[in-house]
Amino acid sequence: MARKKRSSQVLEKAVRRAAGINSIGVNLDLGNGLTQPAFSTLIETMRTQENAYNTALSNLDKLYREMLETEDELADMAEHMLMAVGTRYGKSSVEYGMAGGVPKSQRRRGLRGESPAPTQQPSFVATVNGNGSKAATT
Numbered sequence: 001m002a003r004k005k006r007s008s009q010v011l012e013k014a015v016r017r018a019a020g021i022n023s024i025g026v027n028l029d030l031g032n033g034l035t036q037p038a039f040s041t042l043i044e045t046m047r048t049q050e051n052a053y054n055t056a057l058s059n060l061d062k063l064y065r066e067m068l069e070t071e072d073e074l075a076d077m078a079e080h081m082l083m084a085v086g087t088r089y090g091k092s093s094v095e096y097g098m099a100g101g102v103p104k105s106q107r108r109r110g111l112r113g114e115s116p117a118p119t120q121q122p123s124f125v126a127t128v129n130g131n132g133s134k135a136a137t138t
Helices: 009-024 036-089 094-098
Strands: 125-128 134-137
Touching: 009 036, 036 094
Parallel strands: none
Antiparallel strands: 125 134
16 A cells, blocks of 8 residues: 655645735745745745655655565565475475475374474473572473
């Protein structure tokens, strides 16, 4: 999904206001740097920045789509590489395991609807005795 482009309500309001001020005088100077040319310059600066921002969003969307396409291509190739290793060396081979596959001899099958039982890791607990020494239990 493309990112939402920005449009400035302040910019739109300023453009309408500049059109009204232009009807008063093209080079209107209200003092303290409040001039029609300065106002028009700031409007154009904002318009340029908004356009640059929206263009950057479009470029970012394009890069993101390209990255996702490359990622899909990479996933497909990785799967094909593993299948090719399995075809060449066999799915029970050491090479298949080295390529990231699980050799048939190491697969575990559970009963229908059950997941394979996870292997139990020995637990290691350290306790502190009353005399301040540590004792390990397994």
